[in-house]
Amino acid sequence: MRSRESLAFVLRRSGARWVLGLAIVVVLAGHALSRVDMRFVDTLDAMIYDAKVRLFMPRTTDSRIAILDIDEKSLAELGRWPWDRARMAMLVDTLFSREHIAVLGFDMVFAEPDASSGLAVLDELARGTLEGDTAYRRALDALAPRLDYDRRFADALAGHPVVLGFYFSNRDTSSGAIPSPSMSARAFGAHPFMLFDWTSYGGNLGALQDAAKRAGYFNPVIDFDGAVRRVPLIAAFRSGVYGALSLEVIRALFGDAALAPVFDDPADPAAPLAGLALTTPRGTRIIPVDANGAALVPYRGGTGSFPYYSIADVLAQRVPAGALAGKIALVGTTAPGLMDQRTTPVGEVYPGVEVNANLIGGMLDGTIRFEPPFARALQASMLAILGLAMIFLWPWRMPARATLLTVALAALVVAADLAAFARRGWSIPIASLLLAVLALYVLNMSYGYFVEARAKRHFAALFGQYVPPELVEEMSRHPEDYSMAGRRAELTVLFCDVLGFTAIAETLEPEALARLMNEYLGTMTEVIRAHRGTLDKYIGDAIMGFWGAPVDDPEHARHAVAAALGMRAALVELNRTLTARGWPTLWIGIGINTGPMTVGDMGSHVRRAYTVMGDAVNVAARLEGLTRRFDIDIIVGEATREQVPDIVFREIDRVRVKGRVAPIAVYEPQPAHEHGDALARWHAALAHYRAREWDEAQSLLATLAAQYPERQVYGLYRKRIEALRGVALPEDWDCVSEFDTK
Structure with a gap:
């Protein structure tokens, strides 16, 4: 009967608080598992992630990657964009022949034929007004190779490690050409995956794509707030899997390295996608990605984390000899009018080409960060564990201790997240956890103050004169149990x-x-x-x-x-x-x-x-x-x-x-400070003493007294033995010491 009464009392007092606390945990866990949409939680997660990026970015310059910039200086000297393909061919020749770069990537699409040379007009004259003019035809045939700028550009691309850019979209039709897939969708076997996929593409001219052979898409993932935090390194299109521009540049750098997916457990068909394996002459390199095949951009710092060279300076050969030798060169633009600016965690106006440069640098260094496949399940599990602990175990009736424990718990969550981010490259959303900790703290503090404070004060007034104050708090939780x-x-x-x-x-x-x-x-x-x-x-x-x-x-x-x-x-x-x-x-x-x-x-x-x-x-x-x-x-x-x-x-x-x-x-x-042998010797001495073996006891006590002179008890027993030697003790001597005073 008493136990039922106690349970009823507890439910009356704390039932509402428990229900509200469980509701908070369930809703936030639903968001963690993508069952409930809570935009403010996503916003907080994005803010936390951006803060981590800024905290851990090295803020150094990566000189392995050079950005060839279509900047305002280049537009002023070379004219407005797009430039003719003859100039682009000259750029490619200069970069490989004079500057000796390692790989060239274009963060752009060459989708339309170049008609700037006038060759098309001359061809039309040859088929029309001047159709019978043999001398004109001979002159045109001799001049045509020089005026076919697309062919000149294609010839410059051929035979060099060049990666063109293209994009995927969801339009009705595709345009241009794209390369063969980096791997077949069959490479994933029975493993489920959720790669980004599109219905169409915008590619390069077929002749240019055929000459370059390589190309990578440059579609980023635009988050709900417009920021670029991750890029899908692989994407599905029809029956193939294609690589991002940054990934294809890395593959070209390592001699068109073979690409294959890697899973957490190859023996488990349900294992999520964990990474991409690049097979290079130097061994296999694993690039981690999340379940969408995406990687978080490992930003090195703000704009300018890579050396920039104006293309005008490159073409005019004003770049110091050897400055670009052996580097990965990316052609992109920072000119405001060309609309290749992104919002990122490290800057609201950030060149898109530098996003790719950061990814390439991260793949080279092995510092790619990603959201592990288990992140959401881990978040929900931790919500359940921490939430239930705070609801049912937290010492809410001791506000100071509850506050300290709550602060410590939040600090532990943040510290664990920072450690996972810095050491393992894992980005795990923790906004739900922090909000749960805060919400449960506020709920229980408010509940304790408004609902329980009066009863608690009454209990303290009734029993505080008898019970030490430090136990009143604990007793007030179950007052029915005390008398x-x-x-x-x-x-x-x-x-x-x-x-x-x-x-x-x-x-x-x-x-x-x-x-x-x-x-x-x-x-x-x-x-x-x-x-x-x-x-x-x-x-x-x-x-x-x-x-x-x-x-x-x-x-x-x-x-x-x-x-x-x-x-x-x-x-x-x-x-x-x-x-x-x-x-x-x-x-x-x-x-x-x-x-x-x-x-x-x-x-x-x-x-x-x-x-x-x-x-x-x-x-x-x-x-x-x-x-x-x-x-x-x-x-x-x-x-x-x-x-x-x-x-x-x-x-x-x-x-x-x-x-x-x-x-x-x-x-x-x-x-x-006394261990093992000393304790054993003491107990042996005590046994000899009680057995009236005075010499053996004295010997052990002398050793202990020499080893621990500050221990007066050894001297006390030695004096007892000296006093007892020669005394005729009764047979029933019980070795008991009599003390008649307090």
């Missing part, structure tokens, strides 16, 4: 006292002593709180705390021991501060015991406190007193030690403390 009435429970209690406090107090002025104690008590209290302890009271310079109530804690013994070790470490740091101020250093003794005790609201109508009482509490106080006798800062009772078997302890003694008849074994958490 301040006295009850019997197994708990762990800790006493901590400053050794020699009276002497310390005599050396300090009252104000200084108060400051010292405030700092000491504050430091120790924070450690107890950090390990889920309930601060019972301060007794002068002593501290009393316990674990396991009011909030149930199955690990109460472990947390108490961990707190003691933490107090030991915190005291080292505190003493450094005290020494720097000229104050005396502090030494503490800590006693811990576990057992049944009474816990609850106790006192009178004048003053009440939530505290513990019982024999186990008294034993803990006695154990704290024994720390002075053994010169050990932490002593733990046998019942506590049995509940934390994975912590290494050393048995110190069997003792009979004041107020108890039955002896108990007492232990010390193993000091970090």
Whole structure:
């Protein structure tokens, strides 16, 4: 019945918050899986991606690729575009014969015949008015090769590694010629793929295409905001697969390298497209692409990341000798009137030819970035995991902690994304994740403030006078589970006292002593709180705390021991501060015991406190007193030690403390600097001592005392042995040490 009531209470209090949180996660996961269209999320993803590009771009100049620019200077010297093909033939001859470039790519289409020479008019005269003029025909035949500019251009292209440009479209008809496919669609076998495809193309004159043999399309992917962030390196057209201009330039550079798709798992027909393999004389080069066959443009920097040469300077031979030797040359334009400007993450006005140059440089360097095929599924999975964690596990009733965890989670998502982008070249959309983190944080903070704040304040007012403030938050989550009435429970209690406090107090002025104690008590209290302890009271310079109530804690013994070790470490740091101020250093003794005790609201109508009482509490106080006798800062009772078997302890003694008849074994958490052999020797010495084998025990204790002279317990046992030698001990001697004082 109680469990059903608790469930109903939780659902009443948090059900609406959970439903709203799940709705946020489901909607954003739907967007991640392309089931829900949320443009503002896409916009945020684009902004994040652009920021990553700008953050990681090297901002260096790639001198391997030269851009031959149809700039305003060229238009002023050579006339308006398009120039006649004779001049283009001269350019090709100059680049290969004089400049010795490696590969030439044209980021343009030569779609129409060149009639600028007038040859067509002369041919018409030969067939008309001057049809019978033999001398005219002979002169025309001799002149025709010089005036056939398209043929001259084709002859210049032939035999050189030249890649022409073309474009795909969705018009009704195609024009010009395009090369043979880079590979057949059959190369993909049974693997599904979603390559971009078009219904028509705009190609080059057949004679030019036949002469060059190679060509690549220059269609980018224009995102919803008009920016160019990726380019499909392969595209489907009819039964073939064609390569982009940048890819075909790379293939030409490596001797028309063979092209083949590569999949994540060749044995799995459902594996997504993962890359393109170029087989070159130097080995196989893998170019990663996404499921659409596209690659993200690896922008090196803003405009000017590659050396530019005006074509006017190239034709006039004003380029320094050797400046272009061995380079990949791309012919393009930056002249504003020629309309080859793009919007990119690194500039709103960016030459289209430089987009291709960046892709070529990225393929050469192996720095192509892409969205991996699993990116969307990963995003949805992380949304589910992080969303459910934030909805059901986040400590929303502790705003400071929830805020820090939320900031840390968002930072972790961003850091993981940046690492994947920088090291693996993966671009994974994270806007949905960040929005989910933010939305769930705002939802739960608002819900907690408006819906739960009043109930929480009421609960704190009711129980805050009994329960330490650090546990009120946790208790307020399930108030129906708590009662301040006295009850019997197994708990762990800790006493901590400053050794020699009276002497310390005599050396300090009252104000200084108060400051010292405030700092000491504050430091120790924070450690107890950090390990889920309930601060019972301060007794002068002593501290009393316990674990396991009011909030149930199955690990109460472990947390108490961990707190003691933490107090030991915190005291080292505190003493450094005290020494720097000229104050005396502090030494503490800590006693811990576990057992049944009474816990609850106790006192009178004048003053009440939530505290513990019982024999186990008294034993803990006695154990704290024994720390002075053994010169050990932490002593733990046998019942506590049995509940934390994975912590290494050393048995110190069997003792009979004041107020108890039955002896108990007492232990010390193993000091970090004493390991293995030292612990084994100590336990062996203790066994010899209890077996009255004095010489063996003395020998081991002498070795330990020499190794650890600061450990007074070794000297204590040596003195005991000296006192016991020659004493006629009774047969039933139990080795128990009697302590009659607190």
